[in-house]
Amino acid sequence: MPGTEDAGLPEAPGAVPLSLCVNGKPWVLQIDPRTSLLDALREHLHLTGTKKGCDHGQCGACTVLVNGRRINSCLSLAVMHEGDEISTIEGLGSPEALHPMQQAFIDHDGFQCGYCTPGQILSALAVIEEIKAGIPSHVTADLNAPPPLSASEIRERMSGNLCRCAAYPNIIAAIQDVSGIPS
Amino acid sequence: MIGEGLSRTDGPLKVSGRARYSAERREMGEPLHGFILGAAIGKGRVVSIDTSRAEAMPGVQLVLTHLNAPPQAEVIPKSDILDVQPQLTTDVIAHYGAPVAFVVADTFEQARAAAALIDIGYEVVAGEFVLDENSAAPEWHDESRLGDLDAAMAAGAATIDAVYATPYHFSQPMELHACIADWRNGHLTLHIAAQMVAQLADAVADTILIDRSCITVDSSFVGGGFGAKIALHAEAILSALATRQLNRPVQLVLTRRQGFTIAGHRPASISRVRLAATREGQLTGIGHDANIQVSPEGNWKEGVATVARALYAAPNRLTRTRHSELDTGVCEPVRGPGEVPGLMVFESALDELAEKLGIDPLELRIRNDTAIDPEKHRPLSGRRLVECLREGAARFGWDQRPKTPASRRDGRWLIGYGVGSSIRGHYQTTAEARVRLDPDGQVIVQTDMTDIGTGTYTIAAQVAAAALGVPVGQVRVELARSNLPRGNGAGGSWGSGNTSVAIDRACQALREKLGRVAGTGYNDLFAEVRRHFPTGIEAVGSTRGMDDEPSYENFSIFTYGATFTEVGVDIMTGETRIRRMLGVFSAGRILNAKTARSQLLGGMIWGISAALHEAAHVDPRNGAWVNGDFAEYLVPTHADVPQIEAIALDDFDGAANHLGSKGIGELGSGGTAGSVANAVYNATGVRVRDFPITISKLLPGLPKI
Structure with missing residues (x-):
């Protein structure tokens, strides 16, 4: 290579x-x-x-x-x-050409110090794909049905990404915005 | 423009991974890497040390121990957090994990591996590691006494006399403590995760015995602080000593576990709260005795017992503190110092009193409001606690609160509501800012204030843009370097106020300078700058310390809030979940609605954490933190926090400063913790007085299934 x-x-x-x-x-x-x-x-x-x-x-x-x-x-x-x-x-994405998830984190103030933010953003994108792929989580009620793209599913799946500034409500709002979940 | 919810100006750099935090800077070239070896005993001394195996390892450039560390300032016992902090100058070990050796190598992997090969012999002496009722020295400190509390307790129609315990807390910001030190041509540059750069530069210079003019501290991006990045720690001193010796930049990042042993903590406390009231719910006595851990090494004292001094009226008052000197390490500020443990405890006790009286806890708080500082006998400026309580109650639907504990069910969930009041002192310290108008149309704001997630880059631009009448996009903000005008950094919730006042005054000075030559009728600011000051124009503005501001003598200045919480407690497992939460706050003029809301929400979540999650546990044999990492020291995760809301009342407190602004960074946490505790009681009928409220403490008292 x-x-x-x-x-x-x-x-x-x-x-x-x-x-x-x-x-x-x-x-x-x-x-x-x-x-x-x-x-x-x-x-x-x-x-x-x-x-x-x-x-x-x-x-x-x-x-x-x-x-x-x-x-x-x-x-x-x-x-x-x-x-x-x-x-x-x-x-x-770059500062001049941000990915929609990056822009949503700015719009919803999904960070304060910004240190956990890259990890939150990459996890958020992966979480949406994992739900779409039908992978269940701890909060999935019906394992025989596709997991819903819901706020509680996202919260559960994002819980490996700590944010000590505790921007959690805003991070979820950003992910909901990008993934089209009504808040 | 001031107050507008602008998105953070540093947002694009942060969300794209381009913001360079301390250990990510590379303008000095590739650094060497350091690794600290911490003591494996809780108290004693080093009796033998063999570094030969470490020194023979590939890539190792330097091994420092107390046998060969360079001369430094004398150790100050009971030092303040920004006093000198010499490293490796003694064989004495004062707490578990204190640095005993420092390795510098070409790579991180080499340094870490070599540190593990240093052989240390210890002599262990008995230490004191457990806070209990017997650990405190008999003397009382910081006592405030009015009237006769004992008489009030004897005469009270209802009284509370209860003991509460709060655990050790750690700030643990997401960015590890980190420093790159670069000694070059007799000048030391520290790229360090710090909240107060000028004060840190002073302390480093004094510690390693160099002239203050020979050091620059740069903290352009800081990944959270919450108090932990105020004090001077080993990463600054050891990397500085090593770069001066090796003439190469040295990077030192503490491990997460070292963040528990090398940075300090909020001490554990035991509180006795006494309350007395009339049948109508008028408080006649307020007492808060606290027993807090203190360290023989440091001087920081948590003000647990002081939080109620201006919170509620009562004629008979006694608040005071005893000290348990333990060998569990250094106490430092942790977000909401005093308020988090103090209000969590005091607002729980008030809830207990409300139940004894049969009065709604919201109503009890309202009945004991005061317009006058009950202990300093001067007006409380901006006292809007009752408005916070009433507004919050209306929006939250407090009238739907279960009147009897453990009376409401939603399936397996026991449902409860709780309320807690918040109060936090507002402080002002000296600060300076420089504002420059460039003829090319740019405004440059410069101050050494840091943005640790506080939104300072954004707020500073808004304040300058408003004062000069230019768009925010024309303002460039330079922060967090010790060669910029000096302020007092981020801490104590004073940063935004201090900084904004100084920036606004600098802008006013610029307008006056310009007005003298251009009059006041000009339309284009920068056209006048180009005409009269072709090389640009600048001015410095300053903020006076509160001791020099008469309004801080004439008024007691606080911020206020009320948090309302609904919890569910699983009747089968005892698991507590937050279902809803609303905080309403009165904190002067809000400088940026978006960042302020975020900071208030963050503070509230710290309150959830204090009530339900956080506790560092000491190994009673040796003072080690048995749960010193993010796997075992529990902090809230996404799954722990539902969609909660924070509202700031439209407010202006002219007693604080001419912008009417007060601090918000720490306000949200204390009363919120109390509201959660009270909601858990309302849900279950179980009063846990030993925080945090965990499953094992709830289960034995839960209603029968």
Whole structure:
């Protein structure tokens, strides 16, 4: 795969080669096998829109999409993602051309400090897809019917993304706006 | 323009991941990475230390311990949170997790792995780790006494004398404590997650013994603070020492668990609340005795017992505090200091009194309103507590409240309503802002105030645009660098008020300067700037501290609120769910309706959290936090919070400042916690006086199924 070089970090002893595709752009890295996918994005590729909030899979700030599914990138070693397609907040939209979900977060004030926000936005997009795909959740009443695209389903499925500013009501309003759920 | 619900001007950068928080800055080049090793005992000293295995690890550049750390200022026992905070200068360990070694390596992975290979020998001494009725020293502090509370208790038609406990709380903002220190040509730059940059720069310079002119602190984007990013912590000092020694930038990000041991906490407390009232519900006595944890290391004291001093009228009053000096680490401000534990407790006690009297708890609060500060005997400015209560009650449908506890069911849910009052002091400190008019048509606002999610970038632009009569889009706001005009940062709910007053005064000064040469009849501000000041024009405005403002002597200045909550408690499992919530607040002139509502909602959710979720638990053997991470230290999630609402009354408090604005950052939390506790009682008939209200405390008392 033709790739862009690493960000110029000194090559750690024991580093192994890794090819990733991030936001459609191929990368070839030499990476310490102890490096999390989160730290690979932040420290090696300087894609710091993916946030480190706990480094233990407890807060959701590091949420990215891997081959279309959301994961906590801090709980995954970078070397486990050979050949994977990674989508981060930087690939979703730029300040000049925002994705509708990003714009909805601004319109509904779905953040204050903004640190959990990229993870919230990526989770929100994945949640809508998970519901559309018929994946049930803890609050799905009827497991034999498609889960409804409702506020309670969204709240339940977004609960892995903590927001200490507690912008929760506004985040839900933003997601409802984008997904067409009446508030 | 002031007050308009403009969307945040920093929004596009934040939602697109382009806003660079402290550990994301790279203008200094690639940094080295640090990792702190914390003490594995609660109290004692280091007796042996072997760093040889760590130093031999690949990539390791430096290992600092108390044996080789550079000279720093003397440790100040009982230091204030922005005093000097020397690191690794002693073998003494004062609390679990305190730094004992610091590793710097080429990468984070290398530094972390090497830190794990440092061998430390400890000598453990017995510590005091448990707050209880026996842990407090006998002396009373911060006592305020009027009349004779004991006599009022003896004569009261109804009285309450109850003991409540509140746990340790941590701020735990989503962004970890982080710093990149860069020593270059004799100048130290800190990119650090901080709420008060100038004060932090002072403390760092004094700690590491460099001239104050040799340091710049930059906190352009801060991922939340809630009090935790006010104090000077190890990440600033250790990264600064290392960059000066290595001549390379050093990045240090605390782990989430280190956020529990290296940053401080809200102390646990035990309160005895005494209330006495006439048969008609007139309070005759108010008493609040608090026993709070304090630290031998730090001087911060939580004002738990003080919250009711201006809240309700009563002739006989006694509020005071005893100190339990424990080795559980440093106390620091956590959002709603004093108010969260204090109001949660006091508003619960008032609810107990209302039930004893057979008076609606809303009505009891209204009957004990006061226009005069009952202890300072001066007018309360902007006292609109009763309006908050009445407006909230009407909108919420308080008249539908179940009159008898545990009397309403919705399937398996026991339904209850609760109300709580909020009060929060408004403070003003010195602050400066500079405003510049560029001939090319741009307004530049500069101050060292931080935007920690408070909306400062947006509000500052609105205030300047309003004062100068230009569109907000023409205003560029530069914040949070210690080489900008000095304020007092974000904290104490004073940031927006301080900053806005200074910006407005700078703009007025500019208009006067311009008016002297251009008159007042001009149509195009910038045409006049180009004509008379071809290189631009600037002015500095300042805000005086409250000690220098007579109105703060003539009035007691507070903000007020009332929260109404409906909960459901599952009769089978004891699980409590918030079903509805409304807060109504009186907080002066609102500067931005959108960001203010968000901040009030956030505060209310902190109230939910205090009542139902948050508690840090101490290991009584060694003072370690047994649940020190986001898996076990419970904070509200999306699923815990329904669509709730916050309303700010249209208000203006000229006693606070000429803009009429007061602080809102901490107002929403305390009374909300009380409202939740009272709603749980109304739902279940179970009064939990040991917070948070969890399933195990409710289950034994729930009605039979």
